[in-house]
Amino acid sequence: MKILVLVHRPLYSLSSGIARVIYDTYIGLSKRGHEILIASLTRRGSESRRNIDKLKHLDLREDVLSRIILLPSRILTVASRKGLSFVQLSLMPKIYGKNPKIINKLVKIAKKFDPDIVISELIYMGFLANRISTELGSNFIIRSHNVEMEYLSIFAPRSMHMLLKSLIQPLEQKVLSLSNKIITLSLRDAYLINEIYNLSAEFLGVPLQKPPDEFACKEDVEKLDLEPYNYFLFTGSLHKPNVVVLRELLKAAKYLESKSTLTIAVVGSISEAVPRSRPSNIKVVGIVSAKVLHSLYTYAEASIAPIFQGSGIPIKLVESLIYGLPTITTRKALLMLPGLKHGDNIFVTKDVKSFTKDIQTLVEDVELRETIKRGAQNFSQKNLNYHKILQCYELALTTSKS
Numbered sequence: 001m002k003i004l005v006l007v008h009r010p011l012y013s014l015s016s017g018i019a020r021v022i023y024d025t026y027i028g029l030s031k032r033g034h035e036i037l038i039a040s041l042t043r044r045g046s047e048s049r050r051n052i053d054k055l056k057h058l059d060l061r062e063d064v065l066s067r068i069i070l071l072p073s074r075i076l077t078v079a080s081r082k083g084l085s086f087v088q089l090s091l092m093p094k095i096y097g098k099n100p101k102i103i104n105k106l107v108k109i110a111k112k113f114d115p116d117i118v119i120s121e122l123i124y125m126g127f128l129a130n131r132i133s134t135e136l137g138s139n140f141i142i143r144s145h146n147v148e149m150e151y152l153s154i155f156a157p158r159s160m161h162m163l164l165k166s167l168i169q170p171l172e173q174k175v176l177s178l179s180n181k182i183i184t185l186s187l188r189d190a191y192l193i194n195e196i197y198n199l200s201a202e203f204l205g206v207p208l209q210k211p212p213d214e215f216a217c218k219e220d221v222e223k224l225d226l227e228p229y230n231y232f233l234f235t236g237s238l239h240k241p242n243v244v245v246l247r248e249l250l251k252a253a254k255y256l257e258s259k260s261t262l263t264i265a266v267v268g269s270i271s272e273a274v275p276r277s278r279p280s281n282i283k284v285v286g287i288v289s290a291k292v293l294h295s296l297y298t299y300a301e302a303s304i305a306p307i308f309q310g311s312g313i314p315i316k317l318v319e320s321l322i323y324g325l326p327t328i329t330t331r332k333a334l335l336m337l338p339g340l341k342h343g344d345n346i347f348v349t350k351d352v353k354s355f356t357k358d359i360q361t362l363v364e365d366v367e368l369r370e371t372i373k374r375g376a377q378n379f380s381q382k383n384l385n386y387h388k389i390l391q392c393y394e395l396a397l398t399t400s401k402s
Contacts, residue, residue, distance in 0.1 A: 001397065002035045004115035004132070006106075006125035008092065010040040010059045011052060014290060017237065017315050018145055021185065022121060023052065025207045028390045030054045037113050039106065041096065041125070043067050043074075058109065063101040070095065082239070084160065086152040089124060090167040093175060097127025107135050117141055117397055123148055126175035139400045142179040144201065146312035147192045148172050154240055154309045173197045181400040183393075186313040188335040204396055205389035206313060206337075210322045215291065216298035224285055224292075226265055228299035231283065232363070233325070235267040235293070235316050241309040242270045248352055249304065252359035253279040260363050264304070267296060297323040302362060302369055307332045308352055321345075322384050324377035326369040328355075328362055339383050343368075345375030 005026060014023045026036045031054070038057045045061030062070070073088035096102055110118070110132045117139045120129035126142055133140035149168045156164050176182055176193065182201040184190045190201040221228050234249060236242035246266070253264050257279045266274055267285040274284050288296065297303075303320035306329050313336045320327040321337075328347045334340050342348040347368070349358040362369060 001117065002113060002115040003029065003037070003117050003119060003397070004110055004113055004138075005036065005038045005119045005121060006129050006132075007038060007040045007121045008042065008124040010042060010045070011038065011057060014052075020290075021145075021206060021208060021315060023055070024209045024386070025390075025393065026055055027053055028207060028209065028386065029393065032390065032394060034394075037109075037115070039109065041102070041106075041128075043070070060105065063099065063105075066095050066099055066102060082155040083157055086156055086160075086164045086168055089148070089152065090171055092124050093127045093171060096125060097131060102128065103131055106132055110136055110138075117400065119143060120175075120179075121145070123172055123175040126178065130175075130178045139180045140178065141181045141183065141397070141400055142176060143183045143185070144176070144189060144193065144312075145185055146310075147189050147196070148311075149196070150192070151311040169196075173199075176201075181396065183396060186311075186336040187338055188332070189312060191335075192311075202396060204392040205384065206315075206318045207386060207389045207393065208315070208318050208322055208384070209386045211290075211294045213298065216295045217291070218295070218299060220292045220295035221299045224265070224283070224296075226263060226283060226285075226296075226299075229301050230261060231263040231265045231300060232302045232304055232359075233265050233267065233296055233300040233320075234270075234304040235296075235319075236270040236314075238269040238272050241307070243273050244308055244352065245304070245306055245355075246270060246273055248355045249359070250275075250278060250282065252356040253282050255356065255360060256363055257281050262301065262363055265296065265300075267293065297325070300325055303327040304359070305333075306330045306349060306355060307336075313337070318384065321376050322380050322386075324373060324380055326362065326372035326376060328358060337383065339379055341375075343372070345372060345379040347372055 011019050014020050030036045036055050041060045043062050046059045047061050048059050050057050077085040077088050115138050118129045118133040119141045120126045121143050122145050130140050184201050184203050185206050187203040190203040193199050193201040263281050263283050265283045265285050271284045271286045303325040305317040305320050305327050340346045349355045
């Protein structure tokens with residue numbers, strides 16, 4: 001089967017996050033005999049073709065007219081620190097789906113590749129994917145990473161929520177309704193898509209592959225001045241929900257500074273938000289390679305992945321579970337991944353106010369950590385098996401209806 005995948009961001013960093021999910025999904029399908037072509041379309045595209053292992057990746061650039069039309073909304077996004085990013089994102093699908101230069105460019109590439117299925121990762125390439133699939137007679141599938149209306153409201157000021165809803169909700173409904181099948185990364189999102197848009201969506205699991213244990217290196221951890229099995233791991237990007245978590249994490253660290261030898265390692269671009277005047281048990285690691293991140297997860301004592309805001313599913317939550325780590329999260333996680341149970345395979349904090357106290361509990365109770373660790377390992381084997389999830393994807397793709 002030939003699969004054309006459209007994304008609105010190039011696959012640069014593959015160490016974590018949604019880029020890793022995209023990579024792991026399609027490298028897995030390629031190893032199962034399917035031919036994959038990933039095409040990204042951005043304003044800074046290099047117009048280059050490269051191979052990422054066995055994946056063919058085309059990094060395409062928007063035409064001049066599209067860049068000019070989108071420029072004011074992009075300036076608005078930067079000036080508002082993503083608060084008004086929904087304006088840009090509400091325009092992008094329509095421009096991509098109507099601009100003859102972009103359409104002709106992608107159709108020409110698609111005709112040469114001749115895909116059986118066209119997949120849009122998120123809704124933003126949806127109109128374009130639909131035009132291509134209609135032109136070629138291919139099936140059109142959307143993989144929804146979030147319910148975009150809910151996700152974008154995290155960044156937008158409350159005073160803008162009505163405008164956001166009026167722009168994003170009808171757009172999301174229209175794009176989703178054009179597809180032959182909707183796949184989600186979260187069971188909760190499948191439920192919300194049905195509730196909000198009256199459309200059927202399938203949750204197939206999150207295809208993340210854990211690297212072999214022997215690739216982990218204790219020296220990677222020690223070079224960062226961390227003691228193996230004596231740190232809690234908090235990893236994430238620099239965006240609003242993670243900043244909220246970090247703020248509470250600093251409070252917990254301050255309380256634990258004189259009561260425990262455990263360190264809290266802050267990894268990823270969220271490290272930029274850690275103040276200089278921080279507790280001594282907070283270790284700022286920053287952005288690391290995929291290899292070092294693998295080592296950090298392997299030698300961590302526990303992981304911190306609460307979801308106070310947001311849609312979709314935090315990839316760090318899934319990563320923590322596939323490494324069998326005792327993980328502290330929130331109630332929303334129980335709706336995202338079926339089979340999670342507080343005190344059995346996950347530790348659930350009630351809300352932001354409870355978070356500091358619950359971190360303290362998990363730090364101080366070694367027996368509780370061991371119980372949750374065993375449960376997390378069992379959960380991962382049963383519910384996050386990479387090869388079984390790929391089989392589900394393969395079945396869903398082959399049974400999508402025109």
